[in-house]
Amino acid sequence: MKLQRNALGRNVPLEVPGVGQFEPYESPFGKIDGMAPLAGARPFLRTVGRSRSKVASSLEDAIKKSGLQDGMTISFHHHLRNGDAVIPLVLETLKKMGFKGLTFAPSSIPDAHDCVADYIRCGLINRLYTSGVRGKLGQMISSGEADIPVVIRSHGGRARAIQSGQIAIDVAFLAAPTCDALGNVSGSSGPSACGSLGYAITDADYARHVIAITDNLVEYPVARNISIPQYKVDQVVTTPSLGDPKKIATGAARITRNPVDLKIALDTFRLMKASGIVAPGFSFQMGVGGASLAVSVYLEEYMTKKGIVGSFGLGGISGHMSRMLGKGLFRSLFDVQSFDAVVTESVADNPGHIEIDASCYANPFTPGCLVHNLDCVILAALDVDVNFNVNVLIGNDGVLRGASGGHCDTAAGAALSIVVLPSFRGGVCSIKEEVSNITTPGETVDAIVTERGILINPLRKDLLENARAAGLPVVDIRELKQKIEKLTGRPDAPAEKDGKVVAVVEYRDGTLIDSVYQVKK
Amino acid sequence: MIVRSANAGTLESSDCLVTVMPAETIEIEYAGANEKIFRGRTEDLVREILGKYSLTGGAVKIQDSGALEVTLRARIETALERAMEAIAR
Numbered sequence: 001m002k003l004q005r006n007a008l009g010r011n012v013p014l015e016v017p018g019v020g021q022f023e024p025y026e027s028p029f030g031k032i033d034g035m036a037p038l039a040g041a042r043p044f045l046r047t048v049g050r051s052r053s054k055v056a057s058s059l060e061d062a063i064k065k066s067g068l069q070d071g072m073t074i075s076f077h078h079h080l081r082n083g084d085a086v087i088p089l090v091l092e093t094l095k096k097m098g099f100k101g102l103t104f105a106p107s108s109i110p111d112a113h114d115c116v117a118d119y120i121r122c123g124l125i126n127r128l129y130t131s132g133v134r135g136k137l138g139q140m141i142s143s144g145e146a147d148i149p150v151v152i153r154s155h156g157g158r159a160r161a162i163q164s165g166q167i168a169i170d171v172a173f174l175a176a177p178t179c180d181a182l183g184n185v186s187g188s189s190g191p192s193a194c195g196s197l198g199y200a201i202t203d204a205d206y207a208r209h210v211i212a213i214t215d216n217l218v219e220y221p222v223a224r225n226i227s228i229p230q231y232k233v234d235q236v237v238t239t240p241s242l243g244d245p246k247k248i249a250t251g252a253a254r255i256t257r258n259p260v261d262l263k264i265a266l267d268t269f270r271l272m273k274a275s276g277i278v279a280p281g282f283s284f285q286m287g288v289g290g291a292s293l294a295v296s297v298y299l300e301e302y303m304t305k306k307g308i309v310g311s312f313g314l315g316g317i318s319g320h321m322s323r324m325l326g327k328g329l330f331r332s333l334f335d336v337q338s339f340d341a342v343v344t345e346s347v348a349d350n351p352g353h354i355e356i357d358a359s360c361y362a363n364p365f366t367p368g369c370l371v372h373n374l375d376c377v378i379l380a381a382l383d384v385d386v387n388f389n390v391n392v393l394i395g396n397d398g399v400l401r402g403a404s405g406g407h408c409d410t411a412a413g414a415a416l417s418i419v420v421l422p423s424f425r426g427g428v429c430s431i432k433e434e435v436s437n438i439t440t441p442g443e444t445v446d447a448i449v450t451e452r453g454i455l456i457n458p459l460r461k462d463l464l465e466n467a468r469a470a471g472l473p474v475v476d477i478r479e480l481k482q483k484i485e486k487l488t489g490r491p492d493a494p495a496e497k498d499g500k501v502v503a504v505v506e507y508r509d510g511t512l513i514d515s516v517y518q519v520k521k
Numbered sequence: 522m523i524v525r526s527a528n529a530g531t532l533e534s535s536d537c538l539v540t541v542m543p544a545e546t547i548e549i550e551y552a553g554a555n556e557k558i559f560r561g562r563t564e565d566l567v568r569e570i571l572g573k574y575s576l577t578g579g580a581v582k583i584q585d586s587g588a589l590e591v592t593l594r595a596r597i598e599t600a601l602e603r604a605m606e607a608i609a610r
Contacts, residue, residue: 397557426587427535427555489590492561 083247132403156362183233195338252319371413388442
């Protein structure tokens with residue numbers, strides 16, 4: 001594999017065998033520079049004629065009728081979180097039917113699905129396109145055992161790749177919490193209700209064939225909150241259960257009591273205030289990590305007190321954000337993925353809570369994805385480096401254990417992107433000389449907030465001035481790194497990156513931002 | 522001189538379990554989630570502490586659950602004190 005250095009000094013291949021050619025990463029917005037339209041994939045037309053029921057007799061039958069063949073591409077969505085049983089059900093059925101060499105292209109892989117490793121081992125899957133990998137699958141890929149092409153994409157990047165034809169989905173398998181006989185699908189009702197089906201909408205738009213799998217076949221039509229309408233769905237399959245309701249219907253994440261997270265959250269909120277963005281019309285995205293979620297508590301209190309009404313909340317939507325919508329603190333929520341099931345009710349009943357697809361959320365090659373209108377995003381990280389680059393994919397042991405998600409999309413899009421993380425984790429300093437893998441380039445990260453100080457990207461002189469003027473604990477990133485390493489000790493020099501490339505990481509515009517290397521045991 | 526095996530610490534996160542045993546030469550075993558990135562640091566630390574106690578031999582086994590350097594130091598020193606001959610008070 002021939003490698004070339006990209007603009008961040010990372011070696012990336014120009015071609016991934018069995019996948020195609022890539023360009024090296026250059027800059028966050030270098031590819032988004034004009035009005036010229038790009039050629040792309042188009043939705044498939046079908047000639048199936050009139051029907052009053054698309055319900056197949058079995059999953060096997062539906063797969064046979066779909067025309068799926070060895071070597072084709074199948075897709076799934078991850079909205080059922082760790083409760084999902086549809087991915088294992090379909091993969092096991094495909095294995096029994098004798099399929100080989102499929103490209104597995106889910107929107108992401110829930111943490112619980114270690115079984116994917118077995119389906120790679122038996123040859124069912126021989127290419128993997130995903131947002132992230134964890135657990136046994138991560139170990140299998142990092143150790144080199146998987147030995148298949150792996151491309152990691154952000155949520156916006158995946159939508160772009162589907163629309164460009166780079167990911168050509170042959171059959172999309174959609175877990176459908178509520179569905180009727182003609183394939184109108186809703187995510188916000190039924191025993192396996194999960195809220196938004198945002199990522200699945202894009203798959204349904206562009207797949208050659210779409211199979212909805214449901215445990216809640218209702219009388220025609222599904223009249224309310226249709227996520228995916230019938231004209232995009234080819235077949236319907238019923239199954240007793242889409243998964244474990246306890247793990248699908250997770251409660252609202254609790255607000256952390258960890259003093260480190262609370263200190264980070266308070267300083268993050270102070271930085272947001274100092275920057276001047278928390279004003280009427282404010283737009284915001286946050287994660288559900290301890291510190292991120294706690295920021296929203298301070299924000300809620302402040303917006304309520306000052307009578308500030310924000311324009312929109314975006315993203316993965318948490319129960320806390322839907323509560324803020326309910327209180328009128330945001331005029332709308334654009335929801336591509338509901339983080340917990342308490343959001344479901346809001347999706348179903350609040351007209352200001354709007355289900356959006358992955359392209360609308362973050363596809364950079366559109367005339368206006370929503371991440372580009374964000375005022376502020378709060379993001380987590382595994383570690384960062386002195387150039388503000390962020391890694392969310394690889395642990396300290398070099399093994400894949402995370403997901404790209406919307407990290408690089410929102411960091412690039414938001415006017416103020418803040419990464420929150422504790423100064424050290426597991427005895428290891430969170431600020432590295434160089435992160436092991438760049439998911440999000442430092443030039444799109446405005447600030448990093450740790451419990452030991454706020455680090456501001458030198459590119460943001462205005463933010464630095466505002467933070468200093470507000471008396472915030474701003475520190476130099478190298479000085480803080482040294483201070484933390486006095487506690488943790490200095491890590492040994494990282495191993496030479498001369499190993500085999502086991503995965504490539506795409507930036508949202510389709511260029512390669514970094515490679516993931518084999519970890520020797 | 523190390524006359525018996527002894528340990529200090531726990532396997533709780535942010536701690537480490539240090540076991541010290543008599544040995545002719547210095548033997549260091551370091552395992553845990555950070556074994557790839559902190560081997561050098563930890564071996565230097567063990568040698569420094571053994572030197573402080575004027576020990577030229579001893580087997581030191583560390584199971585690290587993400588301990589800070591001060592924690593490692595305290596656990597290693599405590600394990601050594603427990604393993605060495607009783608000091609007259």
